[in-house]
Amino acid sequence: MDSRRIDDFQDMFDNAPCGYVTLLTNGRIARVNRKLLGWTGHTPDQMIGKPFSGFLNMAGRIYYETHIAPLLRMQGFFDGFAIDMVTAAGEHLQMIASATDGRDAGGKTLFTRIALIKAVDRRLYERGLLEARDTAAMGLARERENSELREQFIAVLGHDLRNPLASISAGARILGRDATTEKQHQILAMLETTVMRMAGLIDNVLDFARGRLGGGIILDRNANAPVERMLHQVIDELRLSSPGRQIEAEYAIDAPVNCDRIRIGQLVSNLVGNALSHGATNEPVRVRAVTEDGLFKLSVANGGEPIPEAAMEKLFEPFFRGEVRASRQGLGLGLHIASQIAKAHEGSLNVTSTVEETRFTFVMPLR
Amino acid sequence: MVFAHGFGCDQNMWRFVEPTFAGDFKTVLFDHVGAGGSDLKAYDRSKYATLAGYADDVVEIGRELGLKDAVFVGHSVSSMIGALAVQKAPGMFGKLVMVGPSARYIDDDNYVGGFSEQQIEELLQFLDSNHMGWSAQMAPAIMGNPDRPELGEELTNSFCRTDPEIAKAFARVTFKSDNRADLAKIDIPTLVLQCSEDVIASKEVGEFVHRGIPGSELIILEATGHCPNLSAPDEVIAAMKTFV
Known part of the structure; x- marks a missing residue:
């Protein structure tokens, strides 16, 4: 036995790079190769004549009986399954195995051959992948649940915040009918302004929360409704709430604009509100809305200090707040949401800022 | 005669037994929801968290077909599903x-059932390591076309394919079930077929079932393993013929 021959089948069987075992139809071991004996630490006497499943761990036994054995009877083979053997020392040996039935001409099973490959590292790696998958799935489920709760919370919050505002506004209007002195009118106008600003803030906060958690801003487009009337209305409201400030508006709209008017109104309101907060108080805010070259263009300009270079980059990011007097301090969501509304319309919102003027320009295709 | 498969496969389990009875009986084969060619969209986690959910399906099938005095043949866990169905619908099954x-x-x-709680937990983990011809890529094709199993045929193991998550849930409900109290409530003639060497259901376990069911008959098969319906169909058929 000194010289091993290349065509020695016994040697090939015993020293194959895998474990071999042949089972009788009753599941007992008829033959086992030396490699498998070496891996498991059993002697031939311990294995031959014994049920193969007795050398598997309990999970493997159940799996063998409920899956492998039936499949072998049905399709005659079962490729690439995982199975754990138990060594003589009681340790688990992770394997990957393939099995083939040997049948006679009539299709009757005579024996089953199983090839086993030691796959400790591979199985460990798979285990790790499975655990990572389970952890990710659990995390995702938890996140979904949280996000649903948050959505509900936001909806309820929005409702509860708007209701008291509506009462204040209605109350102020009723008082307005009997107001006689200049002082009273001033206080009531201030109340209206505050209510409007508050309502705008609530809209922005709710939009931001929804836009981030849900599928972005959903549009209700209508090409037939006039845009100009809506712009008039929004700008009139802003004039009312900013006494002493001048807002100039110029319209040249001669084509239908396929947009969500409420959203575009919100965009304008945010841009003009921004100009009023940051622009020079002694210069007008100039709004210009035109349709030209198949585009709807809307710009809002104001005078005053230009926007610092460093701030330009972050302008449209949420919670960005420029230097502004405390009473005008917002959440820093107005420009962010305006840019999101622009994006939802497949349009863009850009800014230029010089010592002459700061101008935000919204452009969207008319289509 | 209704044939119900157990955990691990589908109605293919009966392919060597059912044809023999198809002449004298109207035979009914089905896949439990979640197994074989069943509509996976019908799988309801809470309904199938107990064997009663599976028994309800059996009763539904029986009602749909207007079964009276039928023979219920259950393999493995479906034996107990049958025991529950017998109680739920008196008259539907006669044997x-x-x-x-x-x-x-x-x-x-x-009581010796053969397994510890921990071993069952290990099994559930182990099932993850064997995907049984199921892959995430193939799942949509298989799920969307339960009547066209050939769509998944390029996969190595084309029988007994199940969604791994459902297989795990079925394993859990199977191996954690306790139907000892239901045995005495079986009031129809019952035949228990027990293999001589079975690691899933040992002889003691089979004898316990036999003793628990009043008037039941026990036949010990020479066959070994847990699936004599596949490994020794002739013996199973012969034993069944003495009874039905």
Whole structure:
């Protein structure tokens, strides 16, 4: 036995790079190769004549009986399954195995051959992948649940915040009918302004929360409704709430604009509100809305200090707040949401800022 | 004659037994929801968290077909599903055949089921390592076309394919079930077929089931393993013929 021959089948069987075992139809071991004996630490006497499943761990036994054995009877083979053997020392040996039935001409099973490959590292790696998958799935489920709760919370919050505002506004209007002195009118106008600003803030906060958690801003487009009337209305409201400030508006709209008017109104309101907060108080805010070259263009300009270079980059990011007097301090969501509304319309919102003027320009295709 | 498969496969389990009876009986084969060619969209986690959910399906099938005095043949866990169906719909089944039954798999104070709680947990983990011809890529094709299993045929193991998550849930409900109290309530002639060497349902477990069902008959098969319906169909058929 000194010289091993290349065509020695016994040697090939015993020293194959895998474990071999042949089972009788009753599941007992008829033959086992030396490699498998070496891996498991059993002697031939311990294995031959014994049920193969007795050398598997309990999970493997159940799996063998409920899956492998039936499949072998049905399709005659079962490729690439995982199975754990138990060594003589009681340790688990992770394997990957393939099995083939040997049948006679009539299709009757005579024996089953199983090839086993030691796959400790591979199985460990798979285990790790499975655990990572389970952890990710659990995390995702938890996140979904949280996000649903948050959505509900936001909806309820929005409702509860708007209701008291509506009462204040209605109350102020009723008082307005009997107001006689200049002082009273001033206080009531201030109340209206505050209510409007508050309502705008609530809209922005709710939009931001929804836009981030849900599928972005959903549009209700209508090409037939006039845009100009809506712009008039929004700008009139802003004039009312900013006494002493001048807002100039110029319209040249001669084509239908396929947009969500409420959203575009919100965009304008945010841009003009921004100009009023940051622009020079002694210069007008100039709004210009035109349709030209198949585009709807809307710009809002104001005078005053230009926007610092460093701030330009972050302008449209949420919670960005420029230097502004405390009473005008917002959440820093107005420009962010305006840019999101622009994006939802497949349009863009850009800014230029010089010592002459700061101008935000919204452009969207008319289509 | 209704044939119900157990955990691990589908109605293919009966392919060597059912044809023999198809002449004298109207035979009914089905896949439990979640197995074989069943509509996976019908799988309801809470309904199938107990064997009663599966028994309800059996009763539904029986009502749909207008079964009276039928023979229910259940393999493995479906033996107990049959035991529950018999109670739920008196008159629907006249005879019960249990192949490799166990009323409880996990050992209890004075009861030997053959498994410990921990071993069952290990099994559930281990099932993850064997995907049974199921892959995430193939799942949509298989799920969307339960009547066209050939779509998944390029996969190596084309029988007994199941969604791994459902397989795990079925394993859990199977191996954690306890139907010992239901045995005495079976009031129809019952045949228990027990293999001589079965690691899933040992002889003691089969005898326990036999003793628990009043007037039941026990036949010990020469066959070994847990699926005599595949490995020794002739013996199973012969035993069944003495009974039905």
